[in-house]
Amino acid sequence: MLRFALRRLLATVPTLLVVVVISFALTRLLPGDPARAVVGDQAPPEAVERVRAEMGLDQPLPVQFVSYLGGLLRGDLGTAWHTGRPVLEDFADRLPATLELALVSLAIAVLVAVPLGIASAVRRDRPIDHFSRVLGLVGASMPLFWLGLLMINVFYGMLGWEPAPLGRIGQGLNPPTDITGLYLLDAVLSGDVIALGSAAAHVIWPALCLATGTLAVISRMTRSSMLEVVEQDYVRTARAKGMPETVVVGKHALKNAAPPVVTVLGLQLGALMGGAVITETIFSWPGIGSYVTQAILANDYAPVQAFTIISAVVFSLVNLAVDLVHGLLDPRVRHA
Amino acid sequence: MPDTTTPASAAPGAAPGAPAARPRRDAGTLRLLLRKPLPTAGLAIILAWTVLGLLAPLVAPFEPNRPDTAIKLLAPSAEHWFGTDSYGRDIFTRVLYGARLTLWTGLIGVGISFAVGVPLGAIAAFRGGRLGGAVMRLMDALLAFPQLILAMAIAASLGPGLLSAMIAVGVVGIPEFARIMYGLTLSLKEREFIEAGRALGLTTPAILVRHVFPNALAPLLVRASLGMGFAILTAASLSFLGLGVQPPTPEWGVMISEARGYIITGEWWLATFPGLAIATSILGFNLLGDGLRDVLDPRLRTSR
Numbered sequence: 001m002l003r004f005a006l007r008r009l010l011a012t013v014p015t016l017l018v019v020v021v022i023s024f025a026l027t028r029l030l031p032g033d034p035a036r037a038v039v040g041d042q043a044p045p046e047a048v049e050r051v052r053a054e055m056g057l058d059q060p061l062p063v064q065f066v067s068y069l070g071g072l073l074r075g076d077l078g079t080a081w082h083t084g085r086p087v088l089e090d091f092a093d094r095l096p097a098t099l100e101l102a103l104v105s106l107a108i109a110v111l112v113a114v115p116l117g118i119a120s121a122v123r124r125d126r127p128i129d130h131f132s133r134v135l136g137l138v139g140a141s142m143p144l145f146w147l148g149l150l151m152i153n154v155f156y157g158m159l160g161w162e163p164a165p166l167g168r169i170g171q172g173l174n175p176p177t178d179i180t181g182l183y184l185l186d187a188v189l190s191g192d193v194i195a196l197g198s199a200a201a202h203v204i205w206p207a208l209c210l211a212t213g214t215l216a217v218i219s220r221m222t223r224s225s226m227l228e229v230v231e232q233d234y235v236r237t238a239r240a241k242g243m244p245e246t247v248v249v250g251k252h253a254l255k256n257a258a259p260p261v262v263t264v265l266g267l268q269l270g271a272l273m274g275g276a277v278i279t280e281t282i283f284s285w286p287g288i289g290s291y292v293t294q295a296i297l298a299n300d301y302a303p304v305q306a307f308t309i310i311s312a313v314v315f316s317l318v319n320l321a322v323d324l325v326h327g328l329l330d331p332r333v334r335h336a
Numbered sequence: 337m338p339d340t341t342t343p344a345s346a347a348p349g350a351a352p353g354a355p356a357a358r359p360r361r362d363a364g365t366l367r368l369l370l371r372k373p374l375p376t377a378g379l380a381i382i383l384a385w386t387v388l389g390l391l392a393p394l395v396a397p398f399e400p401n402r403p404d405t406a407i408k409l410l411a412p413s414a415e416h417w418f419g420t421d422s423y424g425r426d427i428f429t430r431v432l433y434g435a436r437l438t439l440w441t442g443l444i445g446v447g448i449s450f451a452v453g454v455p456l457g458a459i460a461a462f463r464g465g466r467l468g469g470a471v472m473r474l475m476d477a478l479l480a481f482p483q484l485i486l487a488m489a490i491a492a493s494l495g496p497g498l499l500s501a502m503i504a505v506g507v508v509g510i511p512e513f514a515r516i517m518y519g520l521t522l523s524l525k526e527r528e529f530i531e532a533g534r535a536l537g538l539t540t541p542a543i544l545v546r547h548v549f550p551n552a553l554a555p556l557l558v559r560a561s562l563g564m565g566f567a568i569l570t571a572a573s574l575s576f577l578g579l580g581v582q583p584p585t586p587e588w589g590v591m592i593s594e595a596r597g598y599i600i601t602g603e604w605w606l607a608t609f610p611g612l613a614i615a616t617s618i619l620g621f622n623l624l625g626d627g628l629r630d631v632l633d634p635r636l637r638t639s640r
Binding site: 018027153156269270277308311 | 476483565569577578601615619622
């Protein structure tokens with residue numbers, strides 16, 4: 001297993017290097033002029049030249065790349081012009097909000113999708129199966145930004161359900177004592193019931209919105225993977241031995257149906273990160289996603305760039321982890 | 337649900353390496369597809385949007401871009417079926433015009449992915465060696481980016497606009513086509529009919545174009561149909577974020593973005609209709625793609 005892990009880790013390194021090259025190329029080789037974007041369309045040429053020199057854009061490309069790579073390794077992601085602060089600090093401030101939203105969404109998606117997918121496969125062509133398949137199709141076709149607006153429109157606009165889709169906690173409330181930065185967890189740890197209720201009420205709608213697409217994909221994958229497995233001989237044998245159905249499904253079938261589901265879950269994290277940008281923007285959630293949208297609107301490229309590269313690194317590492325889990329679940333994978 | 341195993345096994349031409357059966361398969365594919373309700377519905381939705389988009393100038397009751405403050409924010413009525421927006425523009429008309437732009441963006445986006453990805457995958461597999469390895473490492477790196485985020489980064493660095501959105505959507509889709517083609521070419525190039533082509537003195541491009549490509553077409557078409565749904569969704573998301581098509585162009589993502597300010601005040605029709613349009617067109621391509629996969633590529637079947 002250790003050799004398998006090392007091999008996969010080594011295979012990830014060149015990919016990450018190419019990821020950095022692509023991100024670099026996106027800023028430097030494409031037609032847009034970052035210096036011009038900073039000073040604005042009306043600025044005189046001298047101002048553009050000055051900013052260009054400040055940003056190191058007057059250096060030859062290889063030199064620029066080396067200093068870019070060096071900066072990345074030191075954690076220097078550039079400066080966000082629209083906030084006047086280092087991008088890394090802005091990200092660090094907003095990371096807990098995004099993490100909280102993503103974790104709650106992921107929990108909703110998995111806790112609903114996996115049982116639904118199993119029920120759908122076990123009760124094939126029964127009402128629960130039809131329901132899950134319709135949900136799978138509709139969920140996968142729903143644009144997130146539309147779903148979010150619909151939710152706000154119906155639940156807040158029409159039904160008047162509080163709270164307003166704004167931020168992570170009620171306006172007059174103090175956030176719970178900062179321990180992890182995740183309001184839900186901090187509120188539990190510090191025993192702050194009021195903050196817990198408010199934070200939960202604020203996170204539930206954006207999290208549901210963000211979870212929809214993932215939920216659809218995971219329930220579909222669980223269903224088809226389970227269907228494949230329950231037709232296998234060893235499942236029939238287990239049934240013939242008189243094993244209770246819950247053990248047959250829960251132990252024999254589920255364990256063998258799990259690997260493809262775990263793989264798809266890893267791949268869904270990419271969709272979740274992209275979806276967070278949109279969901280946070282719609283629900284005014286003060287995380288990294290809404291910050292990136294503000295940067296886009298302000299023509300501020302450094303945060304967009306940094307977000308692109310960080311998300312690719314995180315996504316690659318998660319998929320590396322998924323591969324390792326896959327190897328743990330399935331010996332055939334690690335000895336291949 | 338209809339049984340999908342029979343049509344799949346009844347389509348022997350779907351297996352790679354049976355060029356003689358190709359014409360029959362093409363005719364048979366559509367027939368097999370139309371035997372099942374979901375892909376038929378998907379095809380019907382796509383055809384409906386295509387026709388509505390093409391005929392928009394003829395069937396739309398109003399001008400898509402003429403503001404009229406006297407009739408702004410009207411609820412749906414007999415005259416304005418989908419209501420009017422904050423500038424007094426007819427939403428039904430704008431939704432119809434939006435169909436053209438959306439389908440075009442999808443087609444061009446998937447076209448770019450296909451036209452770049454398929455040759456890259458084929459060459460990487462056929463040549464192998466360092467070049468092949470380098471190409472596929474580049475594809476791996478592109479796949480390492482979350483798709484929407486890579487599209488955002490590309491569109492942002494090209495500068496917002498329709499063309500940027502098309503290119504961004506297209507580039508993001510390249511690695512998937514390249515990977516599919518790479519895998520197919522690897523398995524095809526060992527087959528006897530390719531060897532026979534070589535023995536006859538055919539050049540590599542001729543083998544790729546005449547023998548490999550036709551045999552790889554089925555899985556590529558499945559990917560293209562599912563890719564259309566993805567392209568439409570991504571392009572609309574880019575417009576919504578301000579990175580794609582710009583207002584006042586009647587585009588579905590832009591319309592929803594413009595509706596954001598009216599969502600709490602009760603003007604529900606501003607966002608609802610363009611959103612339904614996006615959702616149904618994506619649904620159409622997903623249904624068609626799933627159906628095509630069941631018929632053409634039984635090995636990848638998921639919707640059993």
